[in-house]
Amino acid sequence: MLLRVLGTAAGGGLPQWNCACPGCSGARRHPQRVRRHASLAVRADDARWYVVNATPDIGDQIESHPELHPGPGHRDTPVAGVVLTDAELDHTLGIARLREARALDVLATGPVRGALLERLRLGDILGPYTGISWRPLPHTPQPLIEGGPLEISAIPVASKRPRYAADDAPADDWVVALRLADRATGGTLVYAPALAAWPDALQRAAAEADCVIVDGTFWDDHEPRRAGFTERTSTAMGHLPIDGPHGTARRLRGLDARCLYTHLNNTNPLGDPAAEEHKLLAEWGIEAAADGMVIEL
Ligand code: MLT
Ligand code: MN
Ligand code: ZN
Numbered sequence: 001m002l003l004r005v006l007g008t009a010a011g012g013g014l015p016q017w018n019c020a021c022p023g024c025s026g027a028r029r030h031p032q033r034v035r036r037h038a039s040l041a042v043r044a045d046d047a048r049w050y051v052v053n054a055t056p057d058i059g060d061q062i063e064s065h066p067e068l069h070p071g072p073g074h075r076d077t078p079v080a081g082v083v084l085t086d087a088e089l090d091h092t093l094g095i096a097r098l099r100e101a102r103a104l105d106v107l108a109t110g111p112v113r114g115a116l117l118e119r120l121r122l123g124d125i126l127g128p129y130t131g132i133s134w135r136p137l138p139h140t141p142q143p144l145i146e147g148g149p150l151e152i153s154a155i156p157v158a159s160k161r162p163r164y165a166a167d168d169a170p171a172d173d174w175v176v177a178l179r180l181a182d183r184a185t186g187g188t189l190v191y192a193p194a195l196a197a198w199p200d201a202l203q204r205a206a207a208e209a210d211c212v213i214v215d216g217t218f219w220d221d222h223e224p225r226r227a228g229f230t231e232r233t234s235t236a237m238g239h240l241p242i243d244g245p246h247g248t249a250r251r252l253r254g255l256d257a258r259c260l261y262t263h264l265n266n267t268n269p270l271g272d273p274a275a276e277e278h279k280l281l282a283e284w285g286i287e288a289a290a291d292g293m294v295i296e297l
Contacts, residue, residue: 001150001182001189002043003211004068005293006051006061007036010217010265011090013057021227023266033271035291036061037090038193038263040213041068042180045148048080050105052178052191054094064292080145081105083137083152086175086194087115088162095122099129107135109154109173115165139173141181149184155205158196160238175238177214179205187297189213193263196238198251209257210297213289216261219268219277220244227267239263243280253284260289 007013014035015024027033037055044050049068051058062068062079070077081104082095095116098104108116113134116122126132141151158175161168177192188209192202195215206212218224218234221241225231234241241247242261252259261270261281269275270288281288 001180001185001187001297003189003295003297004041004065005262005289005291005295006039006041006065007055007057008262008264008289008291009035009037010263011037011088012266013037014264014266014271016266019266021266023268023271026272027266033273035264035271039091039094040191041065042083042144042150043067044080044145044150047078048145048148049078050081050083050107050144051079051094052083053085053091053193054082054098055090056093056097058094058097075102077101081107083178084108084112085178085192086160086162087112087165088194089164091193092116092120095132096126099126101130103131103133105133105135107137107152109137109176111161111168111171111174112137115162115168119165119168137176141179144180149182151181151183153179155179155190155192155199155201157192157199157202158194158238160194160196177202177205179209182297185297187211189295189297190257194238195240195248196235198240198248203251206251206255206257209255211260211295212252212255212257213260213262214248214252215239215263216242216248216268216270216288217263217265218242219270220247223265223267229267249281249284249286252286258287258295259285260287262289264288
């Protein structure tokens with residue numbers, strides 16, 4: 001299984017266009033700190049890649065990685081489809097950016113598909129431009145593409161709805177973790193860029209995985225309040241923090257897998273490569289994912 005990390009920032013990116021906080025200002029001064037919206041490209045077979053979450057940066061993310069470039073025919077593209085972990089705008093707005101596609105395969109759970117079709121009206125809006133074929137994201141492992149080596153399944157992790165669909169019906173698969181398994185190599189990945197809870201099914205999948213990449217939006221539960229943009233804690237915002245009694249680091253430290261954090265908010269101290277928190281992560285055997293990383297499983 002070949003993976004390319006296309007981005008590692010939470011909604012807004014790093015820097016966020018309207019933000020002069022220390023993290024965003026630091027990224028403007030030091031371009032190596034820039035992080036695009038969290039996304040992952042997965043090679044489905046020799047010719048096709050799927051993008052996990054289509055972000056507002058998807059055009060630049062494709063251009064930055066030659067394996068995603070079009071060719072040899074003028075309109076041949078290796079980008080065959082999109083897999084969605086949730087319906088949040090930072091993970092879905094990029095679908096509209098792909099409207100020039102001849103066809104697009106989109107895998108999503110029922111509630112996510114419903115939000116995109118009924119709330120964002122993506123089907124109506126994009127219908128005149130391209131053909132989207134919607135596929136349910138299976139809860140039991142199914143081939144990602146027919147005849148390909150990868151199997152995909154979704155593990156429900158939260159019933160958190162996006163703000164634009166806040167009055168939609170609750171369901172346990174509004175937010176899911178993805179499990180990808182390569183039948184040829186035996187390699188397995190768990191990818192969960194949004195985590196409001198750590199259910200037993202996620203623990204079981206993580207315990208068997210070779211690589212686990214999870215929500216690292218906030219370092220600790222009070223970071224959003226300290227930063228002054230909300231009264232809510234990280235957990236109340238639908239993101240388990242990294243550190244603290246209910247932090248995900250405690251979970252990751254007990255795993256055999258290579259463990260990484262993604263979806264870093266611009267307030268997260270990990271945005272600064274010199275931050276002490278990187279030393280703590282290293283002591284715990286955990287990494288912050290970086291844009292452009294290649295992972296082979
Ligand atoms: C989230 O991850 O909580 C959302 O993407 C927040 C947002 O709407 O930007
Ligand atoms: Mn987000
Ligand atoms: Zn900022």
